[in-house]
Amino acid sequence: MSDLRDAALAPAAAWRDVAGPAHVDFRAVFDAIPSPYMVLDRELRYVAANPAYQGVTMRSLDELLGGKIFDLFPNEGESGWRLRQSFQRVLETGAADTIAYLPYAIPRPDERGGGLEQRYWTAVHTPLLDERGEVAFIVQNTVDVTEIARLRRATSLPFRMVHGESDLLQRAREAERAKEQLLDEADDFRRLFQQAPGMIAVLSGPEHVYTFVNDACRRFVGGRDIIGLRVREAFPETDGQALFDLLDQVYRTGSPRSGEAIRVVMPEQAPAEPLQEAFIDFSFAPIFGPDGEVTGIFAQGTDRTDGVRAQERQQLLLDELNHRVKNTLATVQSIATQTLRGQADPEAARAVFVARIVALSQAHNLLSRSNWAGAELRDLLVQELTPYGPERFRLSGPVVRVPPRAALALGMVFHELATNAAKHGALTSERGRVEVGWGLRDAEGCRWLSLSWRERDGPGVAPPGRPGFGTRLIRMSLEGELGGSTDLRFEPEGLTLAVSIPLPPGWR
């Protein structure tokens, strides 16, 4: 081992020989490199250090040369241990070793106020071998990344991608590949962002180039690799300017911007597949460089597509509700018009009108109880006949559920029949009663409900002079609306009505 001071000076001469005819002064190169470099011997004593290194460590060459690194910059903590381990690996293996990220405080010279100054470093340790192939020196290239580390904290960014720093990233990747298992702060950040449930991307430059996308973002774009693509390239079919305008504004003004439910068209996965659209809530924050200029955009996105779709469905439901309300009002208007028309006695007309509205309302009640899935035929009958006493009617038939339209129609028909029976028919006499029977049958490729309403032991009835409201309602609703058939007769025994209506295909 040569004298330390000689060793510090000797390499320049040796290198000059190797350099040959170009006569490059490698000593001068060493000194001129803006990146900090230093050389340690096997005992970890300084044998060389370029001015850049002297600058970042706030030490002169005289202070450094001959001194042991851990005497000059003691660190009994984890960082000191990691640095020692790295040197040890180089000495043992003869291979280069990288520390991507190393918090390491250095003593501040007294003239600068003394004390310790927390710094963050990245370092590559490269072995210099002697003639026998053994490690004689370790060359360290270190970069003070304190500013980046602070910026990272300030902006909560996983990392930045601007000129001059991409080599740091390269080192970070090397470090990840290395066996170093230590969880380092940058990795934590990166993992946090990588696995965050929301979409996160970092865009660089005025063209908004993707430099980072997290897992959620990558899933959203169908696993495509969009790193290095401009946003316009990544989503070429998104014609709406909203997204691009927002990004341009953030980059131009340096102010954050957000946009709700912005439509984004996904690129075609395959030519045959239809374009897929999504609606995203975006939040864009500018990323500033050291000089205060905007260098990129930190983008967060939340997929709101399901919400937007739900809103559309809700609008459809509201439209439908509006439609139904209007129809119901028209129905009530019709009942009013036809009940009150030509009625001499306003009080009687009012009672009939209210009873009809109540009948309609009761049929609605039965349906809403089943969530408009249908109503029990028996329930519809009981509702209308119960007021006259259970002994006045007899119901016989299987359990049959009828669809909503049929339920409303039958509810009104039963109301008209019952009130007619109470006014003119079987229910006017003490002994009179109503028998209703029904059943199901399959015919003409469809299931039919057959029902008979038969009044017994009442006064003889005669057909009305001209068809009244009830008669017209029976024909129009059961034949016209439901597509069934009716047979209404005024027998000496009392009124009878035979009804047959088809149930919808698949109705059970």
Next chain:
Amino acid sequence: MSGAADGGPDLAGLDVLAVEDETLVAMLLEHMLTALGCNVVGPVLRLARAEEIVDSGQPLDAAVLDVNIGGERIFGVAERLLERGVPLVFATGYGADVLPEMYRACGILPKPYQQEDVERALKAALRARDRTG
């Protein structure tokens, strides 16, 4: 009752197809059209029946069509009537924007409607037909 209060074509004696799937509303429409002096074709409450009438080629002077018939749209029937030059009035509980572009010139009858509304819409539809030839 059928009085040409606001002038325009007389509705008396016209064969008017009425399509409306709600029995009670159909009964009211039938009553109004009858009061206006029209011969009501229908009322028709199901789409299949409306198609049968159009298929039969029965002469029609106008039609009042509910847009939503048993959950289906009336536009298939409307298109064929329009081809035949039958003036159309659309009754709907939805807004006018439910109508496809080709029917925007037709009469629109928002529910609930009164007899005067039916009269006005029918006359407007007849006048529009006469203008276009």
